[in-house]
Amino acid sequence: MSNRVYDAIVIGGGLHGLSAAMHLARRGARVVVVEKHWVGRHASGATAAGVRTLNRDLGELDLSLEAMDMWHDMAGLVGDDCGFHPNGQVCVAEHPDALAKLQTRVDGLRAAGYTHEEIVGPDELRRILPELSTHCVGASIARRDGAADPHRALRAFRRSAMQAGVELVEHCGVVAIERQGADWRVVGDSGPDGAARTWTAPAIVNAAGAWGARMAALVGDDIPLATKSSMMMVSERLRPFIKPVVSIMGRSLSFKQSDQGTLVIGGGLQGIPDLDKETSTARMGVLAKGAKASTDLFPAVRDIRIVRVWAGLEAKTEDLLPVVCPSPGAPGVFHAFGYSGHGFELVPVVGAALADLVLTGKTARAIQNLDARRLMPGAPKDAGTPWVTGAPKPAPEKVPASTQGAAQSTVQGAPS
Numbered sequence: 001m002s003n004r005v006y007d008a009i010v011i012g013g014g015l016h017g018l019s020a021a022m023h024l025a026r027r028g029a030r031v032v033v034v035e036k037h038w039v040g041r042h043a044s045g046a047t048a049a050g051v052r053t054l055n056r057d058l059g060e061l062d063l064s065l066e067a068m069d070m071w072h073d074m075a076g077l078v079g080d081d082c083g084f085h086p087n088g089q090v091c092v093a094e095h096p097d098a099l100a101k102l103q104t105r106v107d108g109l110r111a112a113g114y115t116h117e118e119i120v121g122p123d124e125l126r127r128i129l130p131e132l133s134t135h136c137v138g139a140s141i142a143r144r145d146g147a148a149d150p151h152r153a154l155r156a157f158r159r160s161a162m163q164a165g166v167e168l169v170e171h172c173g174v175v176a177i178e179r180q181g182a183d184w185r186v187v188g189d190s191g192p193d194g195a196a197r198t199w200t201a202p203a204i205v206n207a208a209g210a211w212g213a214r215m216a217a218l219v220g221d222d223i224p225l226a227t228k229s230s231m232m233m234v235s236e237r238l239r240p241f242i243k244p245v246v247s248i249m250g251r252s253l254s255f256k257q258s259d260q261g262t263l264v265i266g267g268g269l270q271g272i273p274d275l276d277k278e279t280s281t282a283r284m285g286v287l288a289k290g291a292k293a294s295t296d297l298f299p300a301v302r303d304i305r306i307v308r309v310w311a312g313l314e315a316k317t318e319d320l321l322p323v324v325c326p327s328p329g330a331p332g333v334f335h336a337f338g339y340s341g342h343g344f345e346l347v348p349v350v351g352a353a354l355a356d357l358v359l360t361g362k363t364a365r366a367i368q369n370l371d372a373r374r375l376m377p378g379a380p381k382d383a384g385t386p387w388v389t390g391a392p393k394p395a396p397e398k399v400p401a402s403t404q405g406a407a408q409s410t411v412q413g414a415p416s
């Protein structure tokens with residue numbers, strides 16, 4: 001049995017684990033990432049890679065806006081732009097009621113000091129999306145949003161982490177976490193030689209995705225989590241005809257065209273998850289709804305072929321906001337999971353926030369609404385988050401709650 005000593009152990013080699021490890025190592029920490037399968041095996045390899053601030057819940061909007069700035073300099077962060085194209089994200093209204101709801105949200109955002117979303121009328125919408133069906137009456141748009149290439153992102157974050165000195169252990173699932181004096185000892189399942197593998201460090205980052213609550217339970221934190229099984233479909237290659245990512249107010253759809261010409265269609269349509277088997281099964285009847293929404297919006301795609309579908313596993317919280325915080329009960333453990341279908345965009349900033357927390361115990365990043373205790377039975381809900389040192393943010397209640405809910409019902413918690 002070997003037992004190596006580190007400053008931090010990261011559980012999970014998805015994008016969030018890699019980002020946290022990279023930021024930590026760049027600040028001088030000795031870090032190991034322990035991944036049960038291989039980098040990108042789960043949500044980070046299945047993602048639609050939408051980079052979206054549009055229709056974000058106010059509870060994570062400041063964090064998302066900081067992440068967006070980082071996406072606009074992604075090459076500076078990880079040496080590759082990760083295929084990020086800031087062609088905007090558009091939420092289309094098919095009727096005046098839907099447009100009114102989008103307008104109310106944008107007005108509320110303005111009142112709270114946010115200017116990243118705006119309303120566009122039919123003429124501007126037609127200029128942005130010339131092949132959009134004429135029944136659409138307007139849209140909200142976040143022009144700095146866009147989409148990236150998830151596999152380039154995985155390669156870039158993995159390479160950057162390893163260049164910073166991160167050790168990566170794949171094909172090793174964490175099975176136990178034990179207290180050892182002031183440190184934590186993480187036990188992985190047996191390696192090829194049958195010997196147990198262990199690592200010791202004063203800090204652990206739990207970035208185990210859909211299995212985040214199971215890792216949290218190993219240190220005594222009971223954090224209720226549900227599981228999403230978001231589905232995607234990809235078409236044959238088509239001539240280029242759309243640049244932004246498109247969603248619809250009140251319906252499940254995220255629709256974009258890749259650099260290769262394929263359409264990448266998702267939007268939170270759910271397959272069948274199985275956490276124990278680590279499988280996620282696509283449901284064709286449900287995917288048909290995404291196909292119908294696509295052809296309603298873009299009649300020209302009515303006769304194209306879908307060449308591939310898949311579904312990916314991810315944790316979902318009750319309020320669809322992630323958990324990013326110190327463990328309520330286990331000093332030195334930090335949780336980061338529950339992105340509920342929209343964690344890709346947050347990758348660069350959450351890793352930085354976790355590095356702040358691990359190395360200094362505090363962060364100026366806006367994670368004050370992401371404390372696990374809001375979800376935990378019996379935990380104090382108003383104990384405050386003294387680990388967040390940033391300036392107070394505009395009050396979320398300035399955006400009318402009903403409008404928030406209406407807008408979010410289309411995209412919040414859905415891949416975009």
Ligand SMILES: Cc1cc2nc3c(=O)[nH]c(=O)nc-3n(C[C@H](O)[C@H](O)[C@H](O)COP(=O)(O)OP(=O)(O)OC[C@H]3O[C@@H](n4cnc5c(N)ncnc54)[C@H](O)[C@@H]3O)c2cc1C
Pocket residue numbers: 011012013014015016017034035036037038039040041042043044045046047048049050051052172173174175207208209210211229230231232266311312313314336337339340341342343344345346414415416
């Ligand atoms: C189909 C789909 C589409 C999406 N589209 C978008 C989008 O357009 N925009 C957006 O912002 N977000 C999107 N998301 C969400 C986004 O992809 C995720 O929020 C993000 O990838 C989560 O990254 P992660 O590193 O937390 O999790 P993961 O990538 O799932 O990584 C967690 C890792 O932990 C490992 N692990 C689990 N248990 C253990 C253990 N015991 N020991 C060691 N390792 C363990 C797993 O094997 C896994 O590799 C989508 C998700 C899906 C599934």
